[in-house]
Amino acid sequence: MKTYQDIKSAATIDAIIPYVEALLDIRFKCVKKNRYNAPCPFHADTKENFMVYVNKEDEVRFHCFGACKGDWDIADLIMLRKKYPFRRAQQVWAEHLGVAEFTFDDGRSPCIPEPDETAEPDEPVGFVEPKQPDEKMVATLDDAASFYHELLMSNEDRFRTVWDYLARRGVEKDTIRRFNIGYAPPYSDEQHHGRALIAGILPRVEKDPGIFNAFSDAGLVRFLNDGSVKGYGYYSRQIDFRRKDPFSRNYGDYFAGRMVFPIYDADAGVTGMVGRRPESRGVRWLKHQAREVPLSAKSWLYGIEKAAPYIRQYRTIILVEGLFDYFAFYNLLQGQDKLVVASTLGSYLTPEAATILKGLDIENYIAAYDWDELGRNGIERAAVQSGGWVYYLGGLADGQDPYDKLEPVVSAISGFSLQHL
Known part of the structure; x- marks a missing residue:
């Protein structure tokens, strides 16, 4: 009985080439015996970087020497194109060769995850040192x-x-x-x-x-x-x-x-x-x-372009964590001509953002962060970064929003002082 290795060996290359050409809608050019090239179908390839070759284990392999650097066998390509699991891809290729019975590789493809095993991810984005975009x-x-x-x-x-x-x-x-x-x-x-x-x-x-x-x-x-x-x-x-x-x-x-x-x-x-x-x-x-x-996301302050003139006027800023916290205060403050709110997009005033705010001559900071551990730590860091007075909203009850605390006293914002808050 044939094995999975048998049905992707060099002996099958004459069957593999036309099959993959039809599968991926490409055309190979024969470079020499058991060696073919074509533009890679998996990225915007302007050269013939997609190579077919036979490795030392007598296995037909596909490799991109261009942008994507991918490396596949015939089952991997079937998995990518047809969205099949590894076992089904092996079976499809065996049936194309007319092999009725063979021993499956019961493992997993080292290159292609099984379909539906990976949900849409939320990959965290790391910060980098700020550079001026052109x-x-x-x-x-x-x-x-x-x-x-x-x-x-x-x-x-x-x-x-x-x-x-x-x-x-x-x-x-x-x-x-x-x-x-x-x-x-x-x-x-x-x-x-x-x-x-x-x-x-x-x-x-x-x-x-x-x-x-x-x-x-x-x-x-x-x-x-x-x-x-x-x-x-x-x-x-x-x-x-x-x-x-x-x-x-x-x-x-x-x-x-x-x-x-x-x-x-x-x-x-x-x-x-x-x-x-x-x-x-x-x-x-x-x-x-x-x-x-x-x-650099380190310097991001959501809404700062709307708030800057008012911040200069009142020499005051309300820092909030999230975007929707921002919009809650925006809806309240814009009608009073006191739009002094910006979001730090998290409970952390970075040194880069603090430098931007210092250029606006702010005297009074209100850190309207949630009253959880992250929020309290963020308030302390804001005090260090600001170099001025930082007011905060202590004693928030579970589920209480900073907006609920500040909304009744917004009228106290003036061009002089917030100490009476």
Whole structure:
């Protein structure tokens, strides 16, 4: 009885080549005996980096010497293309060869996770030392923010779940417009398939491939065949072999499935983005990170572009943890011309953000963080970073929001002092 090794040996290479050509819609060029090359179908390959060869174990292997660095056997390719489990992929290949009985490899593919074993992940994004993004990257981020915003604004009925979620959190249509909030449809979306932004820029990319590089370098698209990332099993299943162009086949929108909140600096220049799922599961937030020119999330202060003039006037700032904490105070303060609130996007005022705030001549800091361990630690760190008075909201009851504490005393905010609070 044949083994799995037998049905992928060098003796099967003449059957493997035409099968893989049809499977992946590529054409191989014979370089020499048992050696073939083709453009890699798993990334935007402009050269023939996809190689077929026979290794020392007499096994036919596929390897990309280009961007994706992938390494597969015939079953791996069937798993990727057909979304089959390892055992089923072996069986499909054996049946194609006319092998009625063989001994399965009962292990797991070392390259491809089993289908459905990896859910959509929320990978944490590490911080980097701040670097000044160039004008091209800022323009690219602004372009993407506007695209997602227009997509959300023009599809109220289609994205009703998103609109309803934002409304429940106090973010109404006028606020969505003011803050350029958008939405990136998920991979399960029947129209966009997690590629709304990519489809939007594709006509420009066809004329100038460098445009795609700008969006990739800005961290706005995700390479789906990156075996080094958390959730590779999930993303590799999103490769869409029905698409002819390599960009929309092998890449997806980085924020697919999330509401998109652009982050601006005090001069209203976009410096990054934050994504949030419109449902409460897993780690719901995703911070954006650029590739080639890292954008430091350490200096992010959500809403600072709206608040800066008022902060200078009242010499006061209210620091909150989350975006929806921010919108609660925004709705309260904007009508009183006291919009002195910004979100640190977490219970931590970083030295980089503190430096920005010191440039606004702030005398009084109100740290409206939750009264849990993280919040209390954040208040202490804010006191160290600010170098001034820091007021905090002690004694919050379980489930009580900082907004509930501050709302009755907002009228005390003046251009003089908050000590009577």
